[in-house]
Amino acid sequence: MKKILSLSVMFFLLMAGILSARESVIETIQKQGVIRVGMSTFVPWAMKDKQGNLIGFEIDVANRLARDMGVKIEFVPTAWSGIIPALLTGKFDVIIGGMGITPQRNLKVNFTIPYDYSGMSMVANKELAKGFSSLADFNKKDVIIAVRMGTTAEQAARKHMPNASLKLFENESQALQELNLGRVHAVVSSAPMPVFHALKYPDKLFVPIKENFTKEPIGFALKKGDHDALNYFNNWILNMQAQGFLQEKKAYWFESKDWEARVK
Amino acid sequence: MSSKTPLKFTIIDVAVIIVVMAAIFLFFARMSQVLDYKWEWEAIPSYFFFTDAVTGKLKANILITGFFTTIKLSIWSTLIGFLLGIISGVMGAKGSFEQRFVSRIYVESIRNIPSLVLVIIFYYFVSSRFLDALYLDRWLRNSSNTIQHITGFLFAKPAQINSFISAIIALGIYEGAYVSEIIRGGINSIGRGQWEASWSIGLSRQKTFLLVILPQTFRKVAFPLAGQFISTIKDSAIVSVISIQELTFQGMELMSATFLTFEIWITITFLYFILTFSFSRSVAFLEKKYALKQ
Numbered sequence: 161m162k163k164i165l166s167l168s169v170m171f172f173l174l175m176a177g178i179l180s181a182r183e184s185v186i187e188t189i190q191k192q193g194v195i196r197v198g199m200s201t202f203v204p205w206a207m208k209d210k211q212g213n214l215i216g217f218e219i220d221v222a223n224r225l226a227r228d229m230g231v232k233i234e235f236v237p238t239a240w241s242g243i244i245p246a247l248l249t250g251k252f253d254v255i256i257g258g259m260g261i262t263p264q265r266n267l268k269v270n271f272t273i274p275y276d277y278s279g280m281s282m283v284a285n286k287e288l289a290k291g292f293s294s295l296a297d298f299n300k301k302d303v304i305i306a307v308r309m310g311t312t313a314e315q316a317a318r319k320h321m322p323n324a325s326l327k328l329f330e331n332e333s334q335a336l337q338e339l340n341l342g343r344v345h346a347v348v349s350s351a352p353m354p355v356f357h358a359l360k361y362p363d364k365l366f367v368p369i370k371e372n373f374t375k376e377p378i379g380f381a382l383k384k385g386d387h388d389a390l391n392y393f394n395n396w397i398l399n400m401q402a403q404g405f406l407q408e409k410k411a412y413w414f415e416s417k418d419w420e421a422r423v424k
Numbered sequence: 425m426s427s428k429t430p431l432k433f434t435i436i437d438v439a440v441i442i443v444v445m446a447a448i449f450l451f452f453a454r455m456s457q458v459l460d461y462k463w464e465w466e467a468i469p470s471y472f473f474f475t476d477a478v479t480g481k482l483k484a485n486i487l488i489t490g491f492f493t494t495i496k497l498s499i500w501s502t503l504i505g506f507l508l509g510i511i512s513g514v515m516g517a518k519g520s521f522e523q524r525f526v527s528r529i530y531v532e533s534i535r536n537i538p539s540l541v542l543v544i545i546f547y548y549f550v551s552s553r554f555l556d557a558l559y560l561d562r563w564l565r566n567s568s569n570t571i572q573h574i575t576g577f578l579f580a581k582p583a584q585i586n587s588f589i590s591a592i593i594a595l596g597i598y599e600g601a602y603v604s605e606i607i608r609g610g611i612n613s614i615g616r617g618q619w620e621a622s623w624s625i626g627l628s629r630q631k632t633f634l635l636v637i638l639p640q641t642f643r644k645v646a647f648p649l650a651g652q653f654i655s656t657i658k659d660s661a662i663v664s665v666i667s668i669q670e671l672t673f674q675g676m677e678l679m680s681a682t683f684l685t686f687e688i689w690i691t692i693t694f695l696y697f698i699l700t701f702s703f704s705r706s707v708a709f710l711e712k713k714y715a716l717k718q
Contacts, residue, residue: 207681212486234583249552333679
């Protein structure tokens with residue numbers, strides 16, 4: 161009995177040893193020859209095209225990163241609400257998914273320097289939100305706002321419109337559907353999607369506030385304690401900014417709509 | 425029982441048909457009025473198959489791959505579920521006190537947890553501590569192309585293998601509890617007379633169980649078990665929460681990208697229906713055929 165007990169204790173110590181023997185993600189990636197990137201569908205950050213291939217701003221960024229590291233890339237599409245736990249439990253190496261850098265998230269994961277800035281924008285129902293033109297108009301008790309759960313849009317809506325009630329959805333498409341059905345007054349989401357959606361249904365929807373009402377930095381997220389990886393990614397981003405790569409991709413995905421024909 | 429009674433249309437039947445048709449018509453009329461939705465069905469077929477621009481060949485797109493992932497998931501988790509369920513069911517019906525106790529704890533704890541919660545717990549806590557530590561994905565990535573193709577066909581690609589295995593084990597454990605109850609009920613339903621008759625001709629307890637009781641049990645439980653397989657297919661949709669690329673997950677990804685919410689949900693519903701309905705019809709057919717011979 162004692163033997164079994166001591167053996168099992170040793171087994172668990174061994175397991176713990178294996179699990180805690182950490183090396184930098186950068187080394188693991190090099191050794192395996194593959195980088196695993198966690199992401200979630202967010203138009204036009206990342207989405208599937210007609211052939212089922214992933215395309216989008218994030219996808220271009222991640223593909224370039226893999227090419228520069230000389231490794232293959234594997235995208236791990238993950239439900240947004242579970243993406244941070246999935247990173248922490250090692251389902252992939254890094255999140256490149258348009259994740260806004262927030263203090264709350266930063267307590268759990270490390271962020272790189274921003275490689276892009278995004279902002280919250282809003283699309284509203286013409287009938288329900290008639291004449292609304294400022295955040296104050298939406299900040300009323302009987303106003304309902306739909307957002308995607310766990311996003312910075314949710315936080316922005318809570319902060320800027322604390323009196324309005326929120327309806328949370330797992331996906332953006334569900335939130336937009338509620339808006340089209342006239343069950344909510346507005347949808348808050350990262351630019352430029354709200355504007356695109358308003359253009360698609362001009363007789364039903366409109367953009368009440370022309371400018372984005374928040375500005376938020378976007379970074380890669382990785383596990384805490386991995387300074388080598390953080391340093392590598394930070395410098396890669398600085399390099400890409402200097403080369404104009406990020407600006408060029410941003411112009412294609414966020415300022416033009418040339419990519420739309422590739423999706424539908 | 426005769427199924428040859430000629431069908432007769434009475435006035436009530438006609439009335440029922442008219443009422444049902446009117447209800448369906450009203451439903452759609454009202455829906456198109458309220459919904460005011462731009463239907464774009466023409467995009468859907470390309471999510472099943474598309475022609476490769478380079479080679480000109482027809483290739484399966486994400487709805488088809490998702491459909492087959494759902495089938496793979498269902499088959500593997502059913503196998504695991506049957507294995508666990510048969511062991512636990514036999515233990516529960518004819519085991520010693522301790523064995524019955526273990527079986528009871530398994531069945532009661534699993535049946536009283538929502539499957540969604542079980543899948544999430546398994547994925548984040550159990551799988552990330554034990555399955556991921558086996559480095560199955562690393563081994564697969566470094567293995568030859570043939571092995572990757574075979575495992576890709578049977579299970580999933582290296583990128584997905586850990587979560588796929590975690591999903592089939594979690595689903596298997598879940599279904600196993602229900603299979604266990606089916607088996608236990610089947611064994612208990614075999615009359616005491618069968619046991620006594622076997623003993624009287626000199627068979628041992630073990631032999632009686634293996635040669636007399638089990639064959640009869642399997643005949644009794646075969647169709648309830650097939651029903652359990654159908655419900656596994658339906659339950660497999662919940663593993664979309666841990667990002668297994670099965671039908672529901674692929675559909676939701678597609679919706680986030682294209683915003684064709686209704687078209688895609690309807691297509692997915694239809695695909696699940698084809699799968700489960702064709703299976704349940706063929707089971708019903710076999711049941712009828714088999715029942716006559718009994």
